[in-house]
Amino acid sequence: MVYDVTMLKAFYAAYKGKIEHVRAVLQRPLTLAEKILYTHLYDEKGVKNYKRGEDYVNFRPDRVAMQDATAQMALLQFMNAGREQAAVPSTVHCDHLIQAYKGAREDIATATKTNEEVYDFLRDVSSRYGIGFWQPGAGIIHQVVLENYAFPGGMMVGTDSHTPNAGGLGMVAIGVGGADAVDVMTGMEWELKMPRLIGVHLKGELSGWAAPKDVILKLAGILTVKGGTNAIIEYFGSGTASLSATGKATICNMGAEVGATTSLFPYDDRMATYLKATGREEVAGMADSVAGDLRADADIMLAPENYYDRVIEIDLSRLEPYINGPFTPDAATPISEFAEKVLANGYPRKMEVGLIGSCTNSSYQDLSRAVSLARQVEKKHLKVAAPLIVNPGSERIRATAERDGMIETFEKVGATIMANACGPCIGQWKRETDDPTRKNSIVTSFNRNFAKRADGNPNTYAFVASPELTMALTIAGDLCFNPLTDALVNCKGEKVKLSEPVGEELPPKGFAEGSEGYMAPGCEKMEITVNPHSQRLQLLKPFPAWEGTDLLNMPLLIKAQGKCTTDHISMAGPWLRFRGHLENISDNMLMGAVNAFNGETNSVWNRSTNTYGPVSGTAKMYKSEGISSIVVAEENYGEGSSREHAAMEPRFLNVRVILAKSFARIHETNLKKQGMLALTFVDKADYDKIQEHDLISVIGLTEFAPGRNLKVVLHHEDGTKESFEAQHTYNELQISWFRAGSALNAR
Ligand code: SF4
16 A cells, blocks of 8 residues: 555545535535635635635645656755655656657666666655655556545645646646645645636536547637636536546546646546555545535536536537647547548648557556457458557556456557656657658647657657547558548458447456555655766756846847747757756757747847857857846747746746746746746737847836736837836735745745
8 A cells, every 4th residue: 555544534534524614614505626625725714715716825735746857856946945854745756757669678677777867866865755756667647646646535736737637536636846846845835826617517428439538639629728727627417427537537637738727527436436446445435425525516516607617518428539639739620520631731641650558548448448449450350550559557557458468469469568657748759760851640649749749750740539549540540540430441352340449447357466666755864965967967056036126138038939838948858868957958948939030949049149049058148148038928838748947947047037928827837936027918919019139128026016017128129119018927925936036045
């Protein structure tokens, strides 16, 4: 057993009383999200009607989870916090740094060697500070959390944007930057703007080819990548009980793709069954005892529009399988219309690789449904047209799939079984292609499909679908294939159709071994040392405090055009190895962002040399000259992951301001925590006024206050000036972070 049963007993013993108190103060029916949020207020006595989307509230989450790429920076910050031990149960998961190449065994051996210094650091710091440590190959953070730690009614933060996966077990699980995780691990209040609530009413039941993944793929099309910003998506209605706990987790996982703070399902028998199947019968019993308060109040179901800020209805019985992409997860297309879209847009029709698994879709149900299609290959005398890669989510699921013959079936159709790790989902894929300049299509059952995300190649068109649809398209090797209606021609020249996928929700023989690779928290008082010459790790130095004046005449570093995700700001793939070394990783800063003035990436005008050069090199030169700079961007800047490197790198390189049309939630918080100014245009058309050679001033900082706009002055090269207002969402506390130079400095 790896979870903390004493903590859970105390939690459930107190839960009902806390809910009664909240109800008594608020005097109205409560949604599930509200129940969980209000029972996790830092100050239990501070219950009042907080304004959604406006009020900042302090919470006390129950747990923290960190993946290896973000844990390095989180733990480096935690070490500076002066605590002896993590204040809440916390875990580190080694999943991001394993490159997928030859297969699990060889890849883990390689990763263990190449990342030895980082793994040793994470293991030692975990042991020193009482943090659970999951070794490389043990599994992907969210799958391991779902199998071991998530519990209905709980609240956790994780240094990864897909932390909401735990909503599949009725937990409010929120992706954050490392500095936020440090707040929770030090026992301090953790601040979040009270989220708005989007209610998604599920009715009916899935059948045939439709999978839980299709619910969120469809919803992504409705909400778009920004539609869930500062909101919790709460699912309700009879359809919720028709979905397995792991199916619910898939849906919650991908709520990150619409920018949602988190996503959440009500507690039900399917969750109880999953808890029991994963060795947590006791947790299921405790949750059963408060089951009535692990869902929204009955009155809310009668008129949900009165309680949620927005209500969306999805009829599962009529849901078609979807394929989303390329390049953005909200480009949603039902399978019946997809072939037409492929042809109309000239997407490369040949399907070159299918990828199944990741934290999003590697449950027993997912694998068994995909396997049911793989089994038809031999039976129907088919050939598999494209290579297949499978990334199991955890050692428990891999061992179970092996015992039950699924791995063998996948291998029979040519699959490479990669490590229980992120691999191709985060650019850790050593893909071998004949010509990387050739446009090519891949289909994955992962969650994200930004350009270069899987293999670092901008010519790869990545589409996201359910595991079963990914498998079917892999067999066909053709993006225009619709398995619901189309036939394939087999080796005998016969036309055959794939039968609908079938699968088991949970392994009939129970799960095989599950907790290999886990090291329980230690607390040995060992000294943590970092080699000052290390290329992988670097101790942090505090950022300088605000100088007390307005920021004047900053050169424009880059005016980014179009999508600028955290992948564009701080690329993953080969750069993952520098996630513990701020100076080295800063060399990748904004290298994926498109310069609005020349349409190129990583090529910006350097006013000191009057030449074009890389973004980070230019910022570095300005920094060496004591010059601060500013970045301008468009909508949803910082969309994607929780990596705070995307905020720390510009901060390290003396970029002081990000002025955007809008921000993604986690990234905006990360910028604030690192002492940056995150400003938005009051009038988005002002973006167009910014010229390449401008010097830009931000005025009003000596009176910086919540709700008070700042003034931006553009000094154009021809001597003319223009000014406009910029707004911000800083509260008093966040302003104190800016003044101190960072949230850590302000402690
Ligand atoms: Fe890993 Fe991909 Fe899941 Fe992120 S989304 S945790 S990279 S598998």
